[in-house]
Amino acid sequence: MEKELLRQLDLWHEQDQFGLIIERIQRIPESERDDELIGQLARAFNNEGRYREAVQQLLYVNGQGASDPLWHYRLGYAYYHMARYEQALQAFEMADELSPHDESTIEFLGWVRPKAEKMQRDRQHHEEKRFALEQSGTMNHLRAASGTYAPATFWEQSEYALESYVSPPFDEDLIVSIEQELGYKLPASYIQLMNTQNGGIPACTAFPTEAATSWAEDHIAISGILGIGRDKSNTLAGEFGSRFMIEEWGYPDLGIVICDCPSAGHDVVMLDYRFCGPEGEPAVVHVDQEDDYEITYLAPHFEAFIRGLVDADTMDLSDEEVED
Structure with a gap:
């Protein structure tokens, strides 16, 4: 029975029928799943983009x-797609140590090392920013x-905002x-802002950045x-909400698209829970996505982000002055 099941799971894998693999294994009581089945389930979760569930199975x-x-x-692989690059690097390095010269592992190591180094710098920058804000009071x-x-x-009033963004009180x-x-606790400052108006288009839509992005040399813009x-x-949780952007557009599962x-x-722009955990x-x-x-990194928390938004015309004017 088990050999037949494994052959069927491999066939579904070759046919990209990952949902069928998940459904079939989950019909088996947890107490009866061996390491091989749990590994197959984790692989299917990874291929379905359900990385948190893959990690949960593997750590089991x-x-x-x-x-x-x-x-x-x-x-x-799961940690990489959750942008938890430091943990991904540790996992791939161990895989390489146990099975040297595997081409896929070496390829991932080449991708993840610079990202893990940048994440370490972002973590230090985050701690410095948080400490400075706490000290300022x-x-x-x-x-x-x-x-x-x-x-x-703060909010701009328009028919488009009312149609697409603004929801009734919650x-x-x-x-x-x-x-x-x-899968994450919403920040208190975000909930407080939503109590003034539940979603919408702010009057100020630019946020200055210390590094260039695909949008501009010195800022990003939000809609x-x-x-x-x-x-x-x-x-x-709407049609184009956070899970849609992560599952359909491939954004890393590091938090909430905000x-x-x-x-x-x-x-x-996302709320990033990698340094603090889901609570x-x-x-x-x-x-x-284009890069x-x-x-x-933008801000140490949501309130600092909101207070840092500026008039987009100001940033545009600044860019024109630089070009002149």
């Missing part, structure tokens, strides 16, 4: 997989104006259900901020 047999290069390779969860943030004039049950669906809801297309951008899906206070990053999903 952590002890047994310690000497298996394929186990480490699959773990590295200026953060107040968006209760008052400061910097470029003015509550009374309750605690909706917050809990969306957090469960996305709108996704609200807490499911009914409007541009909401956290803003869309003028490129119509080719770059986004912590996420950083804010820009992810650029191999390059991650650009």
Whole structure:
């Protein structure tokens, strides 16, 4: 029976029928799944883009997989697509140690090493930014104006915003259900801003950056901020919401897509939970599909991102002055 099942699973794998593999293995009670079946399930989850579930399966047999290069390779593959590059590097290095000269492993090592180094720099930068903000004592969860943030004039009113972004007020049950669906706790400052208006287009849509992106040399631009809801297309759990961008557009599963951008899906702004865990206070990053999903660090938390938004015309004027 088991040999026949494994032959069937291999056939489905060759036919890219990964959903059938998942469905078939999940019909087997967990207590009856051996390491081979769990590995097959993890591989199918990876091929379906369900990387968190792949990691969960692989870590379930952590002890047994310690000497298996394929186990480490699959773990590295999942971590790589979650942009957890430091952990991916450790996994691929172990796979290479256990099975030297494997071409796929060596290829991934070439991709992941520079990304892991950049992630280490971003982590240090993140800690420095958080410490500076904590010492300043200026953060107040968006209760008052400061910097470029003015509550009374933050949102731009338009028919398009009302049609695509702005959702009705939410309750605690909706917050809990969306957090469960996305797998992350929403920041308090984000929830507070959504209480002023549940999603929409801000008046200021540019955020200065320290590094160039595909959008500009010194800033990124957003189209709108996704609200807490499911009914409007541009909401956290809507038609073009966070899971859609991760599962259909291939964005790394590092957190929650919180803003869309003028490129119509080719770059986004995300809440990044890699440094804090799913219950912590996420950083804010820009992810650029056009540059191999390059991650650009923006702000240590959502409030700092909102307070850092500036008028796009100001940035455009700055760019023109540089060109002149």
